[in-house]
Amino acid sequence: MTAPTPSALPLAFSPEVAAARDGGRALVALESTIITHGMPWPDNLETALRVEAEVRQAGAVPATIAVMGGRLHIGLTEAELRELAQAREVAKVSRADIGACLAGGGYGATTVAATMIAAGLAGIHVFATGGIGGVHRGAESSFDISADLRELAQGSVTVVAAGAKAILDLPKTLEVLETDGVPVIAYGQDAFPAFWSRDSGLKAPIRLDSAGAIARAWAMRRALGLPAAQLVANPIPAAHEIPREEIVPHIEAALREAEAQGISAKAVTPFLLGRILELTRGRSLEANVALVLNNARLAAAIAIEMARIDG
Numbered sequence: 001m002t003a004p005t006p007s008a009l010p011l012a013f014s015p016e017v018a019a020a021r022d023g024g025r026a027l028v029a030l031e032s033t034i035i036t037h038g039m040p041w042p043d044n045l046e047t048a049l050r051v052e053a054e055v056r057q058a059g060a061v062p063a064t065i066a067v068m069g070g071r072l073h074i075g076l077t078e079a080e081l082r083e084l085a086q087a088r089e090v091a092k093v094s095r096a097d098i099g100a101c102l103a104g105g106g107y108g109a110t111t112v113a114a115t116m117i118a119a120g121l122a123g124i125h126v127f128a129t130g131g132i133g134g135v136h137r138g139a140e141s142s143f144d145i146s147a148d149l150r151e152l153a154q155g156s157v158t159v160v161a162a163g164a165k166a167i168l169d170l171p172k173t174l175e176v177l178e179t180d181g182v183p184v185i186a187y188g189q190d191a192f193p194a195f196w197s198r199d200s201g202l203k204a205p206i207r208l209d210s211a212g213a214i215a216r217a218w219a220m221r222r223a224l225g226l227p228a229a230q231l232v233a234n235p236i237p238a239a240h241e242i243p244r245e246e247i248v249p250h251i252e253a254a255l256r257e258a259e260a261q262g263i264s265a266k267a268v269t270p271f272l273l274g275r276i277l278e279l280t281r282g283r284s285l286e287a288n289v290a291l292v293l294n295n296a297r298l299a300a301a302i303a304i305e306m307a308r309i310d311g
């Protein structure tokens with residue numbers, strides 16, 4: 001492959017995604033930071049393949065997004081997924097780093113923010129992930145607020161997540177989303193879910209009970225000329241939930257270690273996720289896999305409803 005010229009859109013569609021676009025089929029974007037920075041090998045590859053299979057099973061086409069070889073890949077083949085999941089030096093790429101990573105030619109795993117940008121460029125309206133980044137605890141002194149929130153404010157993609165983790169400051173995260181005018185929609189319940197647990201103790205601003213209602217809300221925002229991004233907070237299936245009292249001590253231990261070791265900036269989220277996985281001895285990983293699969297199913301249903309609206 002020759003390097004793209006700086007002015008050309010450096011997108012590379014996988015054969016499966018290219019065919020889906022030609023056929024007007026519903027597409028679901030998937031991020032890659034969860035593969036390279038969110039889960040250990042080989043669970044990361046196995047989960048990525050299962051999430052893709054779940055999207056197909058639900059009648060849509062998965063498009064896992066990553067930077068490889070100077071191109072922004074929209075859809076990865078199984079061989080490319082395997083290569084990325086085992087690669088040693090993979091940059092965690094958000095809005096700020098995506099240009100430099102593409103120009104440098106190395107591997108880049110896209111965060112929620114960067115995956116939203118890529119999905120928007122590729123004309124994909126829905127994206128499934130585990131949890132979004134948000135306002136970190138202690139943000140009043142660290143100023144650590146994920147670029148994911150700003151992307152939700154300006155993008156046009158509906159993001160299906162299991163809420164945000166309690167490693168974050170959830171009330172502040174919801175406040176920022178409200179200030180930025182991002183619809184935060186709890187699916188099928190009133191409470192805003194907290195990733196490993198179904199209820200954060202906070203009420204979500206909006207509740208919708210069907211994929212069709214979520215798609216229609218998106219279409220209305222678009223018709224109004226508003227940035228059409230929405231955050232759909234889909235609670236983890238009850239059978240896989242980790243009770244708050246079980247997970248909170250581990251979160252607090254991981255936060256103390258991060259502080260003691262001076263972990264900062266982009267390293268904070270991967271460090272906390274990795275430590276919590278170790279501290280729960282795999283229990284958090286099992287929950288993580290279950291909720292991502294659940295989000296993939298809902299995202300596929302929403303994508304199909306959106307495709308129906310667009311005829």
Ligand code: PSU
Nearest residue numbers: 033034038111112131133146147266269
């Ligand atoms: N939350 C999770 N798992 C993840 C992430 C967040 O439960 O893997 C990843 C996502 O890719 C998200 C990124 O976009 O971390 C946020 O990083 P930061 O807080 O540095 O913005």
Ligand code: MN
Nearest residue numbers: 144145146265
């Ligand atoms: Mn941050």
